[in-house]
Amino acid sequence: MKFFDEAIIQVYAGKGGDGVASFRREKYIPKGGPDGGDGGRGGSIFAVADRNINTLIDYRFARIHRAKKGENGQGSDRYGKSADDIVLRMPIGTIIKDINTGETIADLTHDQQKILLAKGGSGGIGNLHFKSSTNRAPRQFTQGEPGQELELKLELKVLADVGLLGMPNAGKSTLIRAVSAARPKVADYPFTTLQPNLGVVRVDHNRSFVMADIPGLIEGAAEGIGLGHRFLKHLTRTRLLLHVIDMTPLNTETNLVHEARALAKELEKFDESLYQKPRWLVLNKTDMMPEQERDELCRQFVNKLEWEENYFIISALTGEGCKPLIYAIMEYLEQHLPPQDGNSALENEIPNQC
Ligand SMILES: Nc1nc2c(ncn2[C@@H]2O[C@H](COP(=O)(O)OP(=O)(O)OP(=O)(O)O)[C@@H](O)[C@H]2O)c(=O)[nH]1
Ligand SMILES: [Mg+2]
Structure with a gap:
């Protein structure tokens, strides 16, 4: 069996869900106020050092890791659900570098050490939050922010005395x-x-x-x-x-x-x-x-x-x-x-x- 101590992967954090513009529509309340909720946060991608993993073989075959988008906000003050984060397990001794900048993002030296690789985008803001004394019926909302995207080089150099x-x-x-x-x-x-x-x-x-x-x-x-x-x-x-x-x-x-x-x-x-x-x-x-x-x-x-x-x-x-x-x-x-x-x-x- 070949020993894999290097791999290149792409990580895409999820986009934030969009905020929404919506107004309360209820019987007997002709001019309900804004009730558009915020979008949920996009999923982030983390690396976690795991003492039970010895090689980077998993990453030779699974190179693209994409977290989900946050859900959009909804009417009736409902917030969008945040997406789940993705956790990539790697052996202790893995050095993670951003290929484009050459910067070392992490050196996993101890078990369960957790590092954020790509941050999920924040959710957009619903019109609910734009209400003010001068604007009681705001139509503004913002879109979710994009998630971070990185191309990473993983290199395992075992840690021993x-x-x-x-x-x-x-x-x-x-x-x-x-x-x-x-x-x-x-x-x-x-x-x-x-x-x-x-x-x-x-x-x-x-x-x-x-x-x-x-x-x-x-x-x-x-x-x-x-x-x-x-x-x-x-x-x-x-x-x-x-x-x-x-x-x-x-x-x-x-x-x-x-x-x-x-x-x-x-x-x-x-x-x-x-x-x-x-x-x-x-x-x-x-x-x-x-x-x-x-x-x-x-x-x-x-x-x-x-x-x-x-x-x-x-x-x-x-x-x-x-x-x-x-x-x-x-x-x-x-x-x-x-x-x-x-x-x-x-x-x-x-x-x-x-
Ligand atoms: N008599 C004797 N034989 C030894 C000793 N140490 C290792 N051997 C034998 O030498 C052979 C090679 O031992 P390994 O431990 O596999 O050698 P290695 O350096 O790990 O070899 P590679 O993994 O191929 O680089 C085996 O048959 C061992 O039993 C020793 O102290 N005395
Ligand atoms: Mg040997």
């Missing part, structure tokens, strides 16, 4: 399964993961962070090789990257160093700011290494890579080393980059996106 990065088959999905309730597919072949997956990592009862697993990346991704680098945008809003490396091809260690560097290059080609993000190495599948030499081999590898940052030796399969890793991540997130203006994914219970 930590992003997993790595070659296909490195064990990224196995790691997110090991530390969260997320259940992405794991298999012994490259490109198992075809869409981002999110998992909430509970460190203890009131400390947690959100981890994002994305499809594997290979050298040349910027040129479209493999699945390309389009999924990297889902790491742009993370605060820390984990570069997961499969340590099993020990006999071709130089290739491993080359691969790790190549991956970092792909990051740089995609986006300098992504490349500049704090990045830790996670040396995975170390259960396959001879136990006595494991730490030394890992250290040599890291030295060859001239890596000065943090690195972790783990086995996502057995779970070894995962606990120290998640504690270190939690501490890092708490100490170095405190959540800003309530936008942190930490505050949002983002469910598993599988």
